[in-house]
Amino acid sequence: MSVAVSCALLLWGLVAVALAMDRHHEQWLHRHAGPRMRLVLGAGGTAALGISLACALAGLGNALGVLIWLGLLTPAALAVAGTLTWLAPGRATRRR
């Protein structure tokens, strides 16, 4: 149960962190994110990631919790990157 919650929060947190980046925000929602919006998304996403880690630790114990959470980060980040690449309607713009 806590692993499922951890997974959901992990995904949610990563999506928020991605949307906190202007390039991905535009790609997904077709508009620029204001500085306040970016701050809220970034802080919210980071908090979700923290709670997700805490859930994994609580459910699986410290040793396995850390390992499985770090492991889950990989497919979750790939899923977000894949969604942005192939499912988001906007094209990625390169910003320097």
Place this chain on the structure above:
Amino acid sequence: MAWLHTWLGLLTGWVLYFMFVTGTAGYLDTEIDRWMRPELPATRLPVPQEPALAQARAFLETHAADARRWTITLPIDRNEPHLQVSWRGAAPGTAYLDPGTGQRLAVRETGGGQLLYQMHWRLHYLAGGTAEWIVGIATLALLVALVTGTVAHRRLFADFFTFRPGKGQRSWLDAHNLASVVSLPFQLMITYSGLVFVMFSFTPLIVATWYGPGERGQREFLSEVFPPLAPAKAAGQAAALVPLDTVLADARQILGGGPVASLDIQNPGDAQARIVIAGSFATGPVRTTDLLVYDGVSGERLLHRPAIQSGSKRFRDLMLGLHEGMFAGILLRALYVLSGLLGCAMIATGMVLWTVKRRQRIELGRAAPHTGLRVVERLNVAVVVGLPLAIGVYFGANRLVPVDLAARAVLEADALFAAWAATFIHAALRPSAALAWREQAGAAALAYALLPVINAITSERHLVRSLATGDGVMAGFDLCALVLAAAFACLARTVGRWSADRQGVRP
């Protein structure tokens, strides 16, 4: 930093790719073992230990009474799903037993998944010491490459989710970054812990400083780190072996309910018999267990070496345990495999990126074509797709080499490397690297697609039956083979489209 990353990667990339592919397969060693021994039944764990142990003892007493040493491995978990006995002496041997009846299971001779796992650091044909140095240097280079790569990748967080396909060199760089960054914790852990494996051979001078130079110092050091367990010379006097149930019961009590994994019986039937009992090494990330030594005649406990002895040894056991992942259940094992595959992708995309970058420079007229680039382009094909193709041939050979042929396990392994050698020749001879990519990816797709078919023809355990009987391991292997076949078919198609595009652009 970037130049160091590039050249270390180029020089060690092929060895590292081999280590990552075979090492990733190693996370599924037991499952591959089972597929490569289709005679073995699916195990239903837990298996009651007392009757299994009695059957093992009865078998060894009838078939290996004169052996110097017996080893009994009890079926306890995913890592050890079968009752296995082995004996050493004048006529050494090993056997799988049915834990219920004690019947020896007729099993084909094969290296199995264990062989793939072991060639991950033994590099198969090479001598132990040589392989260890090659693997160690490559691992050290990878650690440096990971760190320099992270430093050189200035936009690590900004590009965390970025992949821009269809943009040539930029896409390869994105793929290389994405594969590395999302699995970075694993890559750092696996590389660092890999170095811990070779630390005794890699840092002989530290030992020499304290224990004196040469072999003697090394031996003294090792016997202090790993003290021998109450060894005993055979007395040459016959004495009956103690009933193993009493020893098992005592050991179980000390292991605190944990399973007894193996019994190592030295000098069985002698007055100086010793029984060494080990618990499971896979109960947690720290790869260690209590060891117990019993007098084999009286059954008296002579020694109890606890699992944890010192902080530094515990750290080493943690590193080895994390690297091998024996404790990992299904979820964590799947994540290990995914991270391993991303490691393979990280290396492969890095190698391809090196060539794409230089090829692009040539096409823009900024540089002249050179032999080095052509050599790397061709080598990349034979390493990146040729190796998985050769492993597919290894699996196929397991089913096609006659079961009763002498030394068939050697033949299977030779088939792997012969097929791999053939992919190098093929890659060198084709008119273009793109064509070689396409043909080898196609061949790999065909090889993996054929595996379930060959399995269905040559064994009793075809996919439909495995699915119907709920035999997850056999079914899982066949299904994975089909997924790999689809992946290689996609690769072949994509490469085909690219080369067609490029020909369209060319005058």
